[in-house]
Amino acid sequence: MSERRINPWDEQLKIIKEVSEIMGLEPAFYEVVSRPKAILHVSLPVRMDDGSVRVFEAFRIHHNDARGPCKGGIRYHPHVDLDTEKALAAWMTWKCAVVNLPYGGAKGGVACNPKELSRGELERITRAYAAAIARFVGVDLDIPAPDVGTDAQVMAWFADEYYKITGRIIPGVITAKPVCIGGSLGRAGATGRGVFFTAVEASKKYGLQIKGARVAIQGYGSVGYSAALNFYKAGAKIVAVSDSKGGIYCKDGLNPEKVMEHKRKTKTVSGFPGCEEIGQKGPLTVECDILVPAALENQITEENAGDVKAKLIV
Amino acid sequence: MSERRINPWDEQLKIIKEVSEIMGLEPAFYEVVSRPKAILHVSLPVRMDDGSVRVFEAFRIHHNDARGPCKGGIRYHPHVDLDTEKALAAWMTWKCAVVNLPYGGAKGGVACNPKELSRGELERITRAYAAAIARFVGVDLDIPAPDVGTDAQVMAWFADEYYKITGRIIPGVITAKPVCIGGSLGRAGATGRGVFFTAVEASKKYGLQIKGARVAIQGYGSVGYSAALNFYKAGAKIVAVSDSKGGIYCKDGLNPEKVMEHKRKTKTVSGFPGCEEIGQKGPLTVECDILVPAALENQITEENAGDVKAKLIV
């Protein structure tokens, strides 16, 4: 059977359409939120280490700023998909609104493969990107953050380029910078910690015990690892984790720090001693109580939803 | 036989690729010019006369600014096609460069049908568009102009909104304003006049006489009409003209001003007394010496090229 591609933007539109009808909002509401307010799409000529010039396409989306300046991540990925990013920008609008933060939704990215770029190339791409969108971001306009493929170092380069262009030291222009230049304490593991807190609250509702619960995590980057650590410290058993190169299962539970050490050396969790290899999508369908999808969007689909065994998906 | 759609952007890329190879330019040149430098894509919520809110999509493209601030028209058309507009922006880059003007290439537009909008709605759309791209234009950055569906009045609204946003009176931000607020004399008929001058120069080369030459013109808007007037005054015979609703042919020549009077009353050149009706595409293939395609792009195609009888196409 052929795989059907889900368009995240269309999905989002469908949900918002339904919700706005249920709420009886006037049609103008849907008219407005069903399109991003503004998209800036730029080309970045960058000198590569071998002396050649490559041009990278990049963009930044403001979905909606009615409730305040926009907020949203920057993604570096070879196949930047505009509809996915538009959907993520819109979800930022809804997420901020739901928890009543005075922010709107944004998202951005560069079509590049950070795994194949040298540190110098990454820095030059980031600086070119920051310069190209410098007048499209700002503490009163749009405040980026890291996302897939970017980290605190990328945020630091972005901030530094922004300082150069504005001639001002404005740390508030971007979040998740290194702590020593104005980043927030605890920001590094914040998303994963949020996953854990959500699981704790949901567990209360569904009568689950975190202590002793079996947890499967798809994705072992910054989010997945931080979630794993939090669950581990709370007494849960990490039975399965995976990354883009493979996945592992261990009925008796894994020590997240040890797994990370292994991954740092071998570039993957796969091959961790004493585990069953279950592949990149393995954690989604293993026997577990709590499932944490911490890789990319749209992993649980019509095709595999029936195989999920977790009681709770966070 | 089915009509094959030509993608103007791909056409442009192919030509530039060939040219840059013939000229032996370094690959970075094509890398850079084969993508617009920046595209700003915005949504414009506008209050319609009936009280409803409609949201119009609009954009502005900077193809390349290596030789100076960008320059290019603003199009209002129901089916704004991004690839067409990207191509037109790129052609602005090449046109400015070829005649050695210190400008780069740009283009923009709003997806709307100006023929179905009231004057008030057109003004509100224009002001919303000007506000949305105000920081993406400017005398040192990008200087718009009219194009299909826009005119001096639209330029005036755009300028006024720009003045309001900048708090400055900067007529240089847009060209082809009404003369009384800083527009240039002679700008109204400039494009058509250029067509005529080009024909004059080409005629010298090909041994044609403008005086007495039979001229066919497809399109009878600002460009076609101005070209017709110039040919007419130089003694040429305007044998065929057309607009989006029809075309006419008159072996003995037409008086362009009379035809325009007719069009003002009936909204089309079609039905002008004493003429044969030849349809919208008629002028392309009538017997004539000089053919002026002054409607949209891509009218002469593989299919009809063989039927063109003109000695000169301008």
Added chain:
Amino acid sequence: MSERRINPWDEQLKIIKEVSEIMGLEPAFYEVVSRPKAILHVSLPVRMDDGSVRVFEAFRIHHNDARGPCKGGIRYHPHVDLDTEKALAAWMTWKCAVVNLPYGGAKGGVACNPKELSRGELERITRAYAAAIARFVGVDLDIPAPDVGTDAQVMAWFADEYYKITGRIIPGVITAKPVCIGGSLGRAGATGRGVFFTAVEASKKYGLQIKGARVAIQGYGSVGYSAALNFYKAGAKIVAVSDSKGGIYCKDGLNPEKVMEHKRKTKTVSGFPGCEEIGQKGPLTVECDILVPAALENQITEENAGDVKAKLIV
């Protein structure tokens, strides 16, 4: 006997002159504060619903900014009187200074009758006003607020226009916006609540009991109604209220919410069942313990001061 018009600006000057002499301030002090620092007086051409253009006069006054950015309301009223507004701006300076807020005093207004304008006209006037004074306000310069004839919706239009002109989302530019776009909780009834708290403090000093006290309120807009509610909840008896169309008296006390329901339906408090009609100025001179003048300035004059029976005027 003819009514003598009191000039609020001259009154204010007289008081400040006396105070500065009593305090032995150097003459330069009075020289400076006896004139507003700056007045911006503008004309606003606005398209009316009937297609005509009307021009509204408007202004914004900065009285003094020695202690910080200016702060003060925006009034929409047919007979905007510059001397009244100058005085109100000056009182803002003194009020901020007395409670040691780091703000100076401002005031502004548009000469228009909001009661005769459609919602669309009000929006267009507000946006024209915001654009005209955009460079005269700002978080570091002057922060407007509502006053007679303006409300949270007007603040929202003002903010939105300011965002458009600055290209930034700066909610701090104006206060009392709707809560959902960054307004403060509790701001709606704040002025009336302040009246009540002042009465509570004064009551302590003069040996009055709020509980059971008879309260008369002139004006039943945002301030008067909020004051009434607060007194009512504290056990006071609201014996009289009035608005621009009439006044009512009820010895046994009124339920403020019921009176407001009546006013919403009939556009006036007058005619509320079971009351004696006492006219717009009635509350000023009825039998009561506490009198709250919550309409316009200068209601208690030499002529009627002798008839006031309240023990406390707040």
Added chain:
Amino acid sequence: MSERRINPWDEQLKIIKEVSEIMGLEPAFYEVVSRPKAILHVSLPVRMDDGSVRVFEAFRIHHNDARGPCKGGIRYHPHVDLDTEKALAAWMTWKCAVVNLPYGGAKGGVACNPKELSRGELERITRAYAAAIARFVGVDLDIPAPDVGTDAQVMAWFADEYYKITGRIIPGVITAKPVCIGGSLGRAGATGRGVFFTAVEASKKYGLQIKGARVAIQGYGSVGYSAALNFYKAGAKIVAVSDSKGGIYCKDGLNPEKVMEHKRKTKTVSGFPGCEEIGQKGPLTVECDILVPAALENQITEENAGDVKAKLIV
């Protein structure tokens, strides 16, 4: 008989009203031009030479900027009259439009008596004024010039203060600066030269000969003196001149440079040897062919118009 005060603003309104009706302009036109677009009214605290602080009132008026940035003089005079200045600003709008300059009309002034101020005080007032209106002027907004009571030195101080505030060297912000810092050659006597050229053109029409014509000039400041010189060099006979302290008449004609030398020494033209004393208003009614009123506005009134004997008033 009591003197009737003419209100220049009302006069101007009456004329524009009539003209717009004759021309059949739509009512919105008069609605807009019958009010200045913006007036900025400021207070300037200035340290005087004796150590005291005085506060001067000052303003700047933009009458209309539809045709381009505003242009108009700065007046220093003890009795600055807002209606006079509004009228002068409006006349700048009409004068620029009539000769098709791309400028609108402005005017400004400080209520002070430059004759009683030291050079240091004048400089400090000028710098305070420049700072207070710095964001209300600019090459793209409003370009001041000298008027009664101000000269090239005042323009230089204004420019220098503007440079300090903007951090830029922008000589175009003000005209009639000293030539050495960017003023135009020939600007000093330009207004008087214009008077003369106008007389030359009018003379042709009315069959007058400039050579030998008898010229009377009221006012002997920059304008009157320059006019006198031009007429004198063209062979006209300067039979009468006056200034604020008196006037002189000499049937055989005066040498303008000698008269100016006398005025420089004695502060008035009065007392020039060999002349009849005719008082400040004398030139208006002496026997002459050409009369040049070069003092303040409204010198020829209903009362004295019948006594004017000149064939031409310029």
Added chain:
Amino acid sequence: MSERRINPWDEQLKIIKEVSEIMGLEPAFYEVVSRPKAILHVSLPVRMDDGSVRVFEAFRIHHNDARGPCKGGIRYHPHVDLDTEKALAAWMTWKCAVVNLPYGGAKGGVACNPKELSRGELERITRAYAAAIARFVGVDLDIPAPDVGTDAQVMAWFADEYYKITGRIIPGVITAKPVCIGGSLGRAGATGRGVFFTAVEASKKYGLQIKGARVAIQGYGSVGYSAALNFYKAGAKIVAVSDSKGGIYCKDGLNPEKVMEHKRKTKTVSGFPGCEEIGQKGPLTVECDILVPAALENQITEENAGDVKAKLIV
């Protein structure tokens, strides 16, 4: 024996070099911090009270802003020494970093002798200085403060000039303003209080009792006096103080307020009744427990270090 001049900048470099080697920092670190990021050196033409123009040299140094906007004092002193000021700017970088404040280091000064300038001259120098460095300071760039020769009044003039140039009221641009215009409470004696707190902490470590401790203070300006007051209130005995004109010693302790009264009258602490005269450098070497050098840098040198008798130097 000739006095050897210590270069504070070289001293600082030597220390930082050693520290960075001990810490094993990469060489680029020392490369960068061993030079100020930027120095702005300006000339200030100022009109003196006698009408002459004098030109004062002034500067502002940004040592490093990696951790946030720069912070540092403004010094008015006849012999401004660039190397000293560079060192002080660098020490600001280190001090902010050590206590983890998000600021970098700056310093500035004007080469003038404030003791020989009138109040008007001081104001004009300060305003000229503020204007000259206005684009080199700011809440997001560099925030000055007082230092030797400057006080709250100088800060107020600086702030006011900055407000004039920016057209904004931005109290955050400079610290230690008078409280009434936005200065912080307790700022006046903060440095001296800090000296005292440091002594308290050090005393705990070294087993000293503040109560009864003998304190000698070199320098009796804002810092020395505040320190004296704090020690006095804590029960310490102020046995010696000095200023630039002399020093006094009193075995039984001095009342700091009485000494200050004496200094206000006579311009020096010297001559205070009942004391032994010990000269300006006397406090450095008297018998005492705690020594507070609160004058200029580099008072304790190789030559006199052996004579210091204090147990604690703060």
Added chain:
Amino acid sequence: MSERRINPWDEQLKIIKEVSEIMGLEPAFYEVVSRPKAILHVSLPVRMDDGSVRVFEAFRIHHNDARGPCKGGIRYHPHVDLDTEKALAAWMTWKCAVVNLPYGGAKGGVACNPKELSRGELERITRAYAAAIARFVGVDLDIPAPDVGTDAQVMAWFADEYYKITGRIIPGVITAKPVCIGGSLGRAGATGRGVFFTAVEASKKYGLQIKGARVAIQGYGSVGYSAALNFYKAGAKIVAVSDSKGGIYCKDGLNPEKVMEHKRKTKTVSGFPGCEEIGQKGPLTVECDILVPAALENQITEENAGDVKAKLIV
């Protein structure tokens, strides 16, 4: 005998002092012009090709801007000497004033050796320099140009970085850019051409014939070569040229283009066939009619002045 170092700044001061005394200028004039208005001294951390970070010191001097924005070159040289650069900035002030250009004087430079830097390093240094002084230059403030060690390519990098920082395309910010991005035609050889024109004018005065005149040129960079070409085309005989590595003499005259070809291959004029080697300083003292010193300043000194044999030094 030891060589005495001439301080160009002191030299310049001495001359200006004398001139201002001869002209009887008020002392304030010399006070002001004897100090640069502003010097910005910055450090530029730059990543070198070997991965290390080096920090280059750089500066920009504004000597005086009374007559307009400053103008002056940018020098890249290992031993940037502040006093030399200050003098060159001052000379720019005087040169612009003498020929009545509305510009003041500036100069700048980076302490680096462009001959030892790769193209990439030069670009990164230039971009860092442009960013560091971006707010100190501008069309209304200071317009740089090339000088020793910099060329059109450096200007292009500078302009591009300035565009990035301002977000505007402002070719006027720097002169001598490559023609294709807005540089002026004829700018490349302008300085040498000016030398030639000056010689032509001086020759008329001193009765010299350019045709046949023997010309010696010290320095064979952009200036010397362009001068040589101009003299050669006018029929003069180029008898001697030199560069930093040596000098050549040819009694019968040299063909400048051939010499340049030789230099391009061998990096020096020295060794050109058929010439006598005379060393770098040779041209100063050879037998010739016209001597052109086109290397650095201060080549003709007390020591060698007696040996100069030219009739004319340009």
